[in-house]
Amino acid sequence: MKWRERIRDAYREHTRRHHPAFFEMSGGVKMKTKTWSDATANGLTKAIVDWITFAGGFASRINNYGKMRRVGGRMVWGKGTSVKGIADIMATMNGRALHVEVKIGRDRMSDAQRKVQAKVEASGGLYFVAKDMESFLAWWDEVFNQTTSAA
Template identity: 35%
Template sequence: MNNQGLKKLAELALKDIENRYPNFPKHAIPQPKYIDNTSNGLTRCVIDWIELNGFQAERINSMGRQIDKRKTVTDVLGNKRTVGSVTWTKGSSQKGTADISATIKGRSVKIEIKCEATGDHYQSEDQKRYQKSIERAGGIYIIVRTFEDFYVWLNKFID
């Protein structure tokens, strides 16, 4: 870990494990590991930091649902084949919805993850419209590119 925020997150997570399992030997508890160089890793860092600091956060799944219509059949020669296809149903969430929905100090905070390390830099037009609707309603919308940026933003926000 090369930044202060990730180090503090790992320390906080370790203390949480020690508090939840007081009878477990401290030397046997594995050190929590966090990365922020993937979208999933960065999302996990943000959610864990929010929750470990006593606030609420949840990941929003906007992908829809996969329907697997494949079947494995055996032909007359005894060969197994997979037939059919996989389809996706449309998600029921609003287009452009943020990746994380949180409540911090009684405020609604929507967090869009745009991981710098993966080159995910730009919001779609739907995401820009969603951001405007959240801000118009008095909510907070932030774009997080690195955990360090989020760490600095949240510390300023909660002070």
């Protein structure tokens, strides 16, 4: 099954379990769903966060950039408050910490990101560098022994 079919099925099952009246009023298994894309970093991030949520986990996108502020009459970027190199997605599934770094195209991990990855893995957390939804789901299936759809 292709990844878009898997996430659609997972969305429908999640909606059926958590919002049964809405599920039925929306056409049940024939309900229309939004579309997901892994062509951009934003699209892939959204698809991964949705997948983990539909599977029964908790996931959040981490915005780790600075803030524009006025200094001496001009606008400048200030430093962010998050840890340098923190992953794009932080999640929990079955009591396990998951950190997912999204990389599209030629984008590569920085030294700070590699250091964070080492710390996460040394502390027992899971870390994955996602380049597309297919590779993420292959990793997910391996880690969580789940080969059909999200719960």
